[in-house]
Amino acid sequence: MSQITPSVYEIAVLPGDGIGVEVMQACVALLEAAQRLDRGPQLKLTRYDAGAQHYAKHGEALPERTLDAARAAHAVLFGAMGWPDVRYPDGTEPIPQLDLRMALDLYAGVRPIRWFPGLPKVLTDERAAGIDFVLVREQTEGLFYARGKGSINEAGESYDTMQITRRGTDRVSRFAFKLAEQRKRRRGQANVTCVDKANVFTSMAFFRDVFNDAAKDFPGVSFDHAYVDAMALTMIKKPWTLDVMVTENMFGDILSDLAAGLIGGMGMAPSADVGDHHGLFQPAHGTAPDIAGQGKANPGAMFLSGAMMLDWLADRHDQPELEQRARTIEAALEAVLGSGAVRPMEYGGDAGTKAMTDAVIAALPQAAATIPAAPLARRA
Ligand SMILES: NC(=O)C1=CN([C@@H]2O[C@H](COP(=O)(O)OP(=O)(O)OC[C@H]3O[C@@H](n4cnc5c(N)ncnc54)[C@H](O)[C@@H]3O)[C@@H](O)[C@H]2O)C=CC1
Ligand SMILES: CC(C)CC(=O)C(=O)O
Numbered sequence: 001m002s003q004i005t006p007s008v009y010e011i012a013v014l015p016g017d018g019i020g021v022e023v024m025q026a027c028v029a030l031l032e033a034a035q036r037l038d039r040g041p042q043l044k045l046t047r048y049d050a051g052a053q054h055y056a057k058h059g060e061a062l063p064e065r066t067l068d069a070a071r072a073a074h075a076v077l078f079g080a081m082g083w084p085d086v087r088y089p090d091g092t093e094p095i096p097q098l099d100l101r102m103a104l105d106l107y108a109g110v111r112p113i114r115w116f117p118g119l120p121k122v123l124t125d126e127r128a129a130g131i132d133f134v135l136v137r138e139q140t141e142g143l144f145y146a147r148g149k150g151s152i153n154e155a156g157e158s159y160d161t162m163q164i165t166r167r168g169t170d171r172v173s174r175f176a177f178k179l180a181e182q183r184k185r186r187r188g189q190a191n192v193t194c195v196d197k198a199n200v201f202t203s204m205a206f207f208r209d210v211f212n213d214a215a216k217d218f219p220g221v222s223f224d225h226a227y228v229d230a231m232a233l234t235m236i237k238k239p240w241t242l243d244v245m246v247t248e249n250m251f252g253d254i255l256s257d258l259a260a261g262l263i264g265g266m267g268m269a270p271s272a273d274v275g276d277h278h279g280l281f282q283p284a285h286g287t288a289p290d291i292a293g294q295g296k297a298n299p300g301a302m303f304l305s306g307a308m309m310l311d312w313l314a315d316r317h318d319q320p321e322l323e324q325r326a327r328t329i330e331a332a333l334e335a336v337l338g339s340g341a342v343r344p345m346e347y348g349g350d351a352g353t354k355a356m357t358d359a360v361i362a363a364l365p366q367a368a369a370t371i372p373a374a375p376l377a378r379r380a
């Protein structure tokens, strides 16, 4: 992908299944409304098919045309994919987001979690208002390496293999340290925690060693280590002490849902899947079959993922207006939640997807007026 500065950015939009489609429709409306308010570069949002329902109808989860479009686009905006009733013959699900992570080499899964004023707190401790951390999940190896390669033998034994490589661990560790350096500019200090299981597994001891080697190149950022079970405890007991964490694929998958639970649910948990050449932006949640089709999904995580996409494009193409637009979207969402007048159903309120979307779009002009002119200190 060229890094010259275009005036129109091609975005491949993959809504997917279930509430992925619903929150994507909301996000596209928001992004289009936001770009009408400024003179920055425009996004051209083009929809492509993929997902479990596409597989059920056509026998393929990720059509070639969609993969090509994702490769060619400046960024991919992704809803959610998968449906528990739709399965491959081996019992696993068609979940093409994993194929995209491999095909586009999206090795860093960036999953920020922060508490939003106005939303009810899950933890009673006052310090829970200070929850603001980022989980960086390695996404091209780890236990997910086993996908499609697992075995069951005649003795009734099943095996899935974990892969940890020096290259994979080094690059994701460096990514986490660079992210911590950016956050240090905003917060004054930065720490990266390596989350592993180095007390038990050779592969995890290796992960820790490679992380420690990478840390030497970032003397301005402190670092420490935690076993994944202890980290699960720390995340509940004192999550306000956490800054940046880096971990293996499967651990990151599990801890990121736990992290979302700390702020009340998946609907406020965005993510970015980032590599050296491509970026894909999606909420951390799935297709939520239990509420799909009912207009109840909280689009907050999708909105925040859209803002992460704008930040990533701004950074890559040196486009401060896109960064300003990202801040405007976040400020509009914060204003809506902070007012207390509109509360997502996920948080016990009565605002469904449409009510949330309408409210955030209506809040954009006032939010835009509060954002200082670019360049800004990026929210990391
Ligand atoms: N990145 C992706 O596309 C992901 C896909 N999946 C797939 O999604 C399907 C459902 O998986 P689950 O384990 O049920 O996880 P899920 O994340 O879809 O749902 C877990 C719980 O969170 C709620 N929830 C999730 N997002 C919400 C939102 N925006 N607003 C309000 N409530 C929300 C759901 O209603 C459900 O109670 C499966 O087929 C799974 O493979 C699961 C996780 C991630
Ligand atoms: C379908 C999943 C493997 C994806 C997922 O749970 C995630 O990205 O967090």
Ligand SMILES: [Mg+2]
Binding pocket: 253, 254, 257, 284
């Ligand atoms: Mg997950």
